[in-house]
Amino acid sequence: xxxxxxxxxxxGLAGGMAAIPLVAACQPRxxxxxSDQRDHGSHSDRHGxDRHGxDxxxxxxxxxxxxxxxxxxxxxxxxxxxxxxVRTDATTDYYEITQRPGRAGILPxxxxxxxxxxxxxxxxxxxxxxxxxxxxxxxxxxxVPTVTHLHGGVTPSRYDGYPTDVVLPVGGRxxxxxxAIAHGSFDYAYPLGQPxxxxxxxxxxxxFTGPQVYRGLAGFHLVHDAVEEALxxxxxxxxxxxxxxxxxxxxxxxxxxxxxxxxxxxxxGVTSDFMKGVLGDVILVNGAPWxxxxxxxxxxxFRLLNASNARRYQLALDPPPPSGTxxxxxxxxxxxxxxxxxxxxxxxxxxERFDVVVxxxxxxxxxxVTLVNRYGTGSTGHVxxxxxxxxxxxxxxxxxRLADLEQPSxxxxxxxxxxxxxxxxxxxxxTINGQAFDPNRIDAQVSLGATERWLxxxxxxxxxxxxxxxxxxxxxxxxxxxxxxxxxxxTVDMRPEDEVEIxxxxxxxxxxxxxxxxNLEHEDMAMMANIEVx
Numbered sequence: 001x002x003x004x005x006x007x008x009x010x011x012g013l014a015g016g017m018a019a020i021p022l023v024a025a026c027q028p029r030x031x032x033x034x035s036d037q038r039d040h041g042s043h044s045d046r047h048g049x050d051r052h053g054x055d056x057x058x059x060x061x062x063x064x065x066x067x068x069x070x071x072x073x074x075x076x077x078x079x080x081x082x083x084x085x086v087r088t089d090a091t092t093d094y095y096e097i098t099q100r101p102g103r104a105g106i107l108p109x110x111x112x113x114x115x116x117x118x119x120x121x122x123x124x125x126x127x128x129x130x131x132x133x134x135x136x137x138x139x140x141x142x143x144v145p146t147v148t149h150l151h152g153g154v155t156p157s158r159y160d161g162y163p164t165d166v167v168l169p170v171g172g173r174x175x176x177x178x179x180a181i182a183h184g185s186f187d188y189a190y191p192l193g194q195p196x197x198x199x200x201x202x203x204x205x206x207x208f209t210g211p212q213v214y215r216g217l218a219g220f221h222l223v224h225d226a227v228e229e230a231l232x233x234x235x236x237x238x239x240x241x242x243x244x245x246x247x248x249x250x251x252x253x254x255x256x257x258x259x260x261x262x263x264x265x266x267x268x269g270v271t272s273d274f275m276k277g278v279l280g281d282v283i284l285v286n287g288a289p290w291x292x293x294x295x296x297x298x299x300x301x302f303r304l305l306n307a308s309n310a311r312r313y314q315l316a317l318d319p320p321p322p323s324g325t326x327x328x329x330x331x332x333x334x335x336x337x338x339x340x341x342x343x344x345x346x347x348x349x350x351x352e353r354f355d356v357v358v359x360x361x362x363x364x365x366x367x368x369v370t371l372v373n374r375y376g377t378g379s380t381g382h383v384x385x386x387x388x389x390x391x392x393x394x395x396x397x398x399x400x401r402l403a404d405l406e407q408p409s410x411x412x413x414x415x416x417x418x419x420x421x422x423x424x425x426x427x428x429x430x431t432i433n434g435q436a437f438d439p440n441r442i443d444a445q446v447s448l449g450a451t452e453r454w455l456x457x458x459x460x461x462x463x464x465x466x467x468x469x470x471x472x473x474x475x476x477x478x479x480x481x482x483x484x485x486x487x488x489x490x491t492v493d494m495r496p497e498d499e500v501e502i503x504x505x506x507x508x509x510x511x512x513x514x515x516x517x518x519n520l521e522h523e524d525m526a527m528m529a530n531i532e533v534x
Contacts, residue, residue, distance in 0.1 A: 057375040059461035059519060060277025060310035063256060067249040069282060070108050072290035073370075073385040079240065080220060080286060083124035092133040095126060099167075099217065100141040106287060110253025114216035115142055121287045122243050122307075123201070123219025128192055130225035139185040140167045144264045146212065149204035150190055150221060151351060151465070152197060152334045152490045157511025159188045160467055163206035163528070164439055179439065193508065195335040195403070196228035198241070198303040198353045206439075207268035210278070210309050210520035214257050216287075218243065218307050227403050228336060234301040234357065234396045240293070244348075244383060245307040246280035256280075270521055275428075276460075277310025277521045283373065285384045292385045296392035297361050301330070304346070304354040309520040312461060312493070314374040315383065316345040323362045328398050331355030332487030334470050336403040345374060347484050349463035349493035351518040354484075357398050363388045405488070408451050410474060410503035415452035416444060420462040420494065420517060420527065429526065430517065436526035437516075443529035444515075451505045458494040462522065465491040467513040468533065471504035491518055506533050 085093040102119025106112045117123025117138075128134050140146050145168050149161030158165075164179025167186045203209055203217035220241045233239070248256040257278060258271045270278065285291050306313060317326045325342035333353050346354055363369060371383040423431040430436075432443070446452060453474070456464055473485035473492060477499050484493065492500055516528035 057314070057461070058277065058279060058310055058312045060279040060521070061274050062279045062281060063248040063258060063274070064281050065249040065256060066251040067107055067110060067253050069249075069379065070289055072379075072382050073292045073368075074108075075288040075291045077240075077291040077293040077384065078286045078288050080120070080122045080125045080243075083118075083126050092135055093128065095134065095136045096139070097123065097136055098139045098141055099146055102216075104287065106284070106289065107249060107253055110249070112249070112253050112255060114255075115212065116216040117201075117219050121216030121218075123217070125220040125222060125241060126201075127222045127224065128190075130195060130223055131191075131193055134190045134192060136188045136190070137185055138167060138188060140169050142169060144169065144208070144212070145172070145205055146217065147204040147206075148188055148201055149467075150188070150199060150201050152199040152353075153190055153192070153221075154194045154468060154470075154508040155190055156509045157468075157513055157533075159190065160511075160513060161188075161204040162512060163204055163209075163514065166205060192223055194223065196225040197223050197333070197335045198305065198331065198355055199223060199334075200243075200305055200307070200353070202307070207524050208264050210270070210524045211257050211259050211264055213307070213520060214247065214278070214309060215255055218245075220303070220305070222303070231336075231399060231402060232395070232397045233330060234299050238298065238396070239301045239303070241286070241303040241305070242384075243284075243286050243305045243307045244313065245284050245309075246311045246380065247282050247284055248278075248280040249282060268524060270524075274521060275525065277519050279311050279380075280308075281379050283376075283380055283383050290382055290384060292387055294387045294389045295360050296390050296394075297363060297365060297388050298392050298394035299357050299359045299361065299396045299398075301355065301357050303331075304348060304356060306348045306350050306352055308350050310350060311380075312347065312349050312375055313383070314345050314347050316372050316374055317358070318370045318372045319367075320344065321359065321362045324359055327354075327356040327358060329354055329356050329486070330398060330402055333489040333491055335405075335488050337487045338403060338405040339401060340398050341483075341486055343483065347493065349461070349491065349518075350520070351463055351465055351491040352489075352493060357396075358386075360386065360388050361394060365389065365391060408472065408503050408505055410451065410453045413453065414455045414501075416454045418454055418456045418464075418515075418529075420456065420458040420460075420464065422459065430522045432516075432527060432529045435529070437514075437528035437530075439530070441530060442512075442532045444531045446506050446531060446533055448510050448533050449505075449507055451503060454502050454504055456492070456494065456498075456500045456502065458496065458498055460496050461519065462494045462527070463491050463518040464494055464515065465518045466504060466515040467531070468508060469504040469506045469513075469515070469531070471502040474501040474503055476500050506531075510534055
């Protein structure tokens with residue numbers, strides 16, 4: 001098959017916009033959150049009624065499942081397997097992953113096709129050492145082009161997963177590509193010159209990130225270092241990655257997603273009802289619906305990842321611990337915190353990560369502890385359950401000091417202003433500074449090693465992700481950073497009408513990178529811009 005990559009005529013006008021007809025014309029300018037979709041009053045029953053909203057804290061529309069859904073807390077929590085290198089040498093570990101269709105029994109009584117790394121959802125976990133290079137050969141046996149991005153990685157631009165740098169399916173060929181093309185497979189090289197962190201890898205193909213991640217192209221990549229290993233935090237089976245996402249299921253058990261072209265080979269984008277984002281009614285953790293994990297009455301470290309396309313969560317424990325705090329945060333997107341932070345609840349936006357310690361020691365054996373989503377209702381108000389089944393020895397603790405964090409010196413004045421908003425004559429386009437993504441246009445040029453001060457504003461929920469550049473939040477709406485802004489980050493949670501100042505540094509490599517909204521439907525509709533590091 002021939003893949004024509006010039007559909008946008010290299011103008012960056014998201015093809016998905018063609019699928020957003022004048023339904024947006026009747027919407028007021030301020031209708032950018034799920035609770036404001038008042039004009040969509042007549043849809044089939046499987047579409048959520050947004051006049052009340054499944055989740056008023058997410059920008060998106062609820063898509064209901066037609067399949068029979070299981071009772072919550074009946075599936076055991078799966079933990080993705082750790083991938084072993086196919087070979088190693090003095091400096092590098094080499095891995096091979098095949099992107100291919102697979103089958104998964106996500107819902108009892110159904111077989112769901114996934115597009116997965118090694119045919120799995122989530123993909124296998126890669127565990128690496130800081131400063132030791134990893135090379136991952138991705139072979140594409142899917143029916144569509146793919147791009148793989150190591151989210152949070154400090155990565156040379158050639159290997160960062162630029163949206164048009166596609167790997168064609170085995171046997172595929174291209175015509176007039178706007179980006180670098182690999183045929184069948186590509187070796188992604190990750191130097192990993194960065195501290196220990198919970199990273200993740202996922203598809204990043206231009207215009208099609210949303211549906212391809214939705215079908216399963218996501219996995220963990222954990223980086224370890226000596227600083228982390230010297231801490232007495234929970235380890236081994238008590239260090240658990242949790243990939244949280246929402247999905248909807250069709251009557252046959254397949255993933256239900258409102259693509260204009262379900263083959264993902266033609267017109268990109270979603271139907272007009274879902275241009276704000278797709279919210280599923282089934283919460284999956286590591287690919288299982290509302291699972292349960294048996295735990296001992298000890299501390300556990302949970303690496304929380306919101307891998308949803310559009311849904312925000314507020315996570316809490318029910319019942320709360322009889323003593324102590326629910327969550328002790330020890331890490332953020334790209335590394336450990338300087339000191340732990342106590343939270344009774346955690347807001348987590350798409351693509352954000354929180355490393356937390358939960359102490360089950362204060363719960364009596366036999367207690368059922370539910371991880372709830374306070375921003376959800378009905379089926380989306382529950383995430384998973386922990387069953388405290390036994391006492392055990394616990395040698396772990398959370399020390400008062402975790403790591404020495406570098407504190408950047410921000411410029412005294414704003415370097416750049418970035419406005420994430422709806423634009424166009426009928427507010428039908430997701431833009432940054434009024435412009436849709438153009439692969440040929442450089443929107444920000446920075447010097448290698450530069451530290452800049454950015455002011456980001458928005459009129460909807462937009463989790464803003466910067467490739468290569470790691471940052472710290474300086475202020476939120478003119479005040480202090482929010483309770484969930486601590487540490488070095490690559491993604492910041494932006495609420496409607498927020499103004500957030502960040503100090504961002506661009507270390508490591510020269511080349512072309514992107515920053516964008518990580519609501520994947522917004523990203524696919526061109527809410528992205530280019531950074532050139534010189």
